[in-house]
Amino acid sequence: MPALDDATRGRLLFGGDYNPEQWPASVWDDDVRLMRAAGVNLVTVGVFAWAALQPDPGRFTFEWLDDVLDRLHAGGIGVALATPTASPPPWLGHRHPDTLPQGPDGVRRLYGSRNQYCPCAPAYRRAALVVTEALAARYARHPALRMWHIGNEYGTACHCEHCARRFRGWLARRHGDLDGLNAAWGTAVWSQRYGSWEEVLPPRRMQYIGNPTQELDYQRFVSDALLECFTAERDAVRAANPAVPVTTNFMDFYRHTDGWRWAAEEDFVSLDTYPDPNDPDAALRGAMSQDLMRSLGGGRPWLLMEQSPGAASWRPVATPKRPGLNRLWSMQAVARGADGVLHFQWRASRQGAERAHGAMVPHAGPDSRVFREICELGSSLAALDGVAGTSVRADVGIVLDWDSWRAVELPHQPLDGFSYVDRLTEYYAPLWRDNVTCDFVRAGADLSGYRLVLVPNLYQVTPAALRGLRSYADGGGTLVMGPFSGVADPEERVFTGGWPAGLMDLFGVRVEEHWPLAAALPVSGEFGDFAAAGFAEWASSRGAAVVATARGGPLDGRPMVLRHGRAWYVATLPSAPAMRRLLRRVCAEAGVRPVLPDLPPGVEAVRRGDRVFLLDHDSLAVSVVAAPH
Incomplete structure (x- = not known):
């Protein structure tokens, strides 16, 4: 090709x-x-x-x-x-x-x-x-x-109507028949059961809330x-x-x-x-x-x-x-x-x-x-001879799943405005500022090439995604997962019995309730005190060590950060400084190092092939130097 x-x-x-x-x-x-x-x-x-x-x-x-x-x-x-x-x-x-x-x-x-x-x-x-x-x-x-x-x-x-006809064909290939469609969409709710394919439409303006799986x-x-x-x-x-x-x-x-x-x-x-x-x-x-x-x-x-x-x-x-x-x-x-x-x-x-x-x-x-x-x-x-065709290596993989992204932002989730890309950014940003290069990886992909894998949010989980994460953890990889994960399957069917479904034993945690926050939540722990905002969970340890705990309010005493071996679970949205401290600790334990250490703030370092690019976002200067061995 x-x-x-x-x-x-x-x-x-x-x-x-x-x-x-x-x-x-x-x-x-x-x-x-x-x-x-x-x-x-x-x-x-x-x-x-x-x-x-x-x-x-x-x-x-x-x-x-x-x-x-x-x-x-x-x-x-x-x-x-x-x-x-x-x-x-x-x-x-x-x-x-x-x-x-x-x-x-x-x-x-x-x-x-x-x-x-x-x-x-x-x-x-x-x-x-x-x-x-x-x-x-x-x-x-x-x-x-x-x-x-x-x-x-x-x-x-x-x-x-052109789209409606093609949508019906797409649904028949995905779900098989009308029974499969009705089961996948949960049409027993609000008397939505479809009796013929001609009744099925694209989402259009409705009297009230539409079917989320539709x-x-x-x-x-x-x-x-x-x-x-x-x-x-x-x-x-x-x-x-x-x-x-x-x-x-x-x-x-x-x-x-x-x-x-x-x-x-x-x-x-x-x-x-x-x-x-x-x-x-x-x-x-x-x-x-x-x-x-x-x-x-x-x-x-x-x-x-x-x-x-x-x-x-x-x-x-x-x-x-x-x-x-x-x-x-x-x-x-x-x-x-x-x-x-x-x-x-x-x-x-x-x-x-x-x-x-x-x-x-x-x-x-x-x-x-x-x-x-x-x-x-x-x-x-x-003047950049020899750069074209060379590669960029990353020791950190960040899981990005398009179905989780779409589903977590559907209407009538617990927190309106729970932005998937914001969750990715909260994990990516401190590593970028510390000049740690990251890849994004597909849920279910082979993760064995990474020292550290971050899962800011995996709202929907598939058997392939579960196998991939377990295989990575069993191989000795370091894994960090954020909140509101393992909640539903690809048909937007909520798992029962606690979350993250299929991974509670891996992280040593069980989440009972998702708890959007109207005000900042004080949290204290091994990497300092901080205020969490926006979202938290009513979680309990099932063998994990508690690293940070909520202080005050209805979540008082609830674990917010837990560690189970090399698997970390973060049950809230820490402040940016707290996230940076946490990820620095996780990176150090996983053997993840910056491209160049101890650079001034605002200077970005990226290794590509046998060269390091230094980009000063304050002075706008650029240097390209030989990469250290």
Whole structure:
């Protein structure tokens, strides 16, 4: 299977989204000249060009794209050619209104923006394949082509009759028959039993609370339906030339498409990420997303497909990146396994919804701070010989389970707003600040390669997940689990008899009640006093040593942190300093060491291959040094 290594040809990729259809041909030569001056070697073309490529159903106008690709190739610039199917032209919605997405409120979303498609509408799928196959037939062996970029930021959901029909088929495959569906959805509650498949609908606006398992299954279904769209287009371009790698762009931590399932269908993983320059934790969030991409790809190099060189226009406060910040965050991505750094977009749009969005060539033109910094970044990346294709090793794995994520955030859980990604961040952040590199791992995966495995939340558990955790613990691994775990099965059926179900003996604990907190809970223990907030549990030790205990209130005397051999259970949400102290102790006992010890606060260290990247988030300085043995 082709990989990103083949596309890089031993060098880091650098560039951005190029939308020449927005500009007269007289600008194109200037674009290529400026790209060469900046060190650009890859641009993404065609993401939103469907109307320019196919102005009506029976006619293609490829001549302009022929010209663009030929000019780019002559300039030594490779192309990530996109299928433009994320933004259908108005003629599709006008002629086929059923291709427009319908919300759960029954209202159709009209054309005039982007993402206006139903992934289940036959007319949409036919039209998407027609344009994809035409592109593949014409350009699959063009010398500028380095990779295919399928669609864009998949995530559109629809609740129309097309989706209802496909949802019923999906449910029949998952649950077998109506008896299986009724059992899985618990339809004995509130007289919801279904007597025919025609009665089954997508979640729509209802009189009161909907069935949570129906909602959960629909989230799974939408991810699978979108994946079918991706794989259909992927197969079409692969058939034309199997040697060209294929990807699509993920969006940080995005609940609606199961990253583990999607990444398995790509040749390499790509990321669109837009940390907020006003967010003091932006670098933390960037690193976390980058580690996720590397992990989804099984440790292989990945591609930073989009970031803004300046402002992200869709933010309420669209502050540009201050001088040096784009280079710093770009190098952070390379340090964490990216083999390329691209931007949205090359030249700032003069019109349209993104006219205020940052660009490599801003409205001020090449005589600007932003373009000068782009040129400096191009030079920095070109100087990093031998980095492309190398790997990043982590001793810590953090379990991320898409089904638990979806289910724990369903309505009418004990704590409204129990954020799964917040739980991941609470465990990831102290390790990032201590320069301990982490992978994310799938529930049920082989965990034996890690010294320490963290499970911030595993609300739903499967037999495979239980086997994986037990096997890891039996092999001598150190394991830490957070609260509200082992509560339900994949059909959102709550386990009885105490929690975490299937793991109480491993952790030496039994939880009887989940206890959301309206006020801070004082806790004291071996790693100091702290205040827990948001959530706690009524737990008791079943052989575990109590490490920290609640003080005062109805939970007074209840254990909040317990240890059973090398297995730790945290029955609340400790403060950030307390979590850092706890994880430092656990890391020390597990033999987990920072990349470099005793660095000043704000300095991030990441080892990639035989080099260590040092990123100072205070001064914005970057150094790359030989890795210590």
